[in-house]
């Protein structure tokens with residue numbers, strides 16, 4: 001039986017995407033060949049790459065606005081390196097917001113390149129909230145933030161206005177809500193949270209920001225090279241790109257980001273309402289900074305752990321264990337998660353309440 005999959009990543013994808021991807025592994029578009037055995041330079045695959053790049057921009061409302069979409073390899077973690085390489089000028093500086101483990105990872109890499117200013121951090125509070133009231137220096141080359149903190153269950157619900165280019169790691173909430181994407185200079189997202197399988201990273205970059213650092217950039221790390229080669233500088237992760245493309249098509253055929261946001265809001269409201277109502281549970285993130293993608297919560301009394309774990313496992317739920325740095329539980333309720341699965345979890349939480 002198919003599980004209710006609350007895994008943080010790699011994570012749930014629409015069932016229809018799994019089916020189409022499986023079919024393409026056996027026989028891609030009745031070609032007599034698997035998608036896994038054709039050249040990435042074949043007409044068939046070049047079309048997939050071109051359409052996926054165009055659709056990503058279209059869904060974000062960025063078509064014709066000077067942006068390029070790329071599907072790169074190396075995970076979001078490699079973008080922690082590519083971003084300063086491509087955007088931090090020699091002797092320049094960059095500003096970073098420290099909101100969690102991934103943000104801290106990006107900061108660590110930027111420090112290899114130059115002056116890396118942390119404008120604010122919530123680390124002292126174990127990242128239970130998003131810092132506010134910080135200033136971004138006007139002479140920074142860019143400001144880097146993480147829109148959704150996958151591990152700590154917090155999300156930026158507002159973005160500070162600034163004159164410097166904004167770079168955002170949207171790995172765990174890309175395409176989950178409407179934003180004015182044209183306010184960002186560069187957006188990146190590892191596919192495996194909300195867009196596809198592991199193995200590719202979407203990078204959306206405003207082209208005019210590139211080529212200004214005075215650094216020599218190795219080709220594989222140079223966004224300009226990837227743009228010039230139409231995201232085919234080297235062999236892309238064909239299966240990850242194809243499956244991400246199927247997911248983008250699914251999104252587009254189901255009302256786009258607008259419809260997705262409504263569903264995501266309803267799912268998050270349902271689950272947070274139960275966490276707040278049920279005396280056995282408590283949320284870990286500050287209420288106003290709660291994530292609508294990764295819902296982190298604890299049992300008020302840990303002696304109920306065994307009983308709760310038994311109940312949710314019996315209900316066909318998978319992937320609910322919290323990250324070791326927070327403990328407790330984390331329900332990742334990405335785009336592909338139906339509200340019915342969230343209801344199953346809520347029912348289990350209520351069952352526990354009746355039984356203790």
Ligand SMILES: *Cc1c(COP(=O)(O)O)cnc(C)c1O
Pocket residue numbers: 009074075076077078102146148149150169170171172190191193
């Ligand atoms: C998972 C995650 C990453 C790391 O992604 P990799 O693809 O494993 O490198 C970075 N940032 C955020 C916000 C994440 O959720």
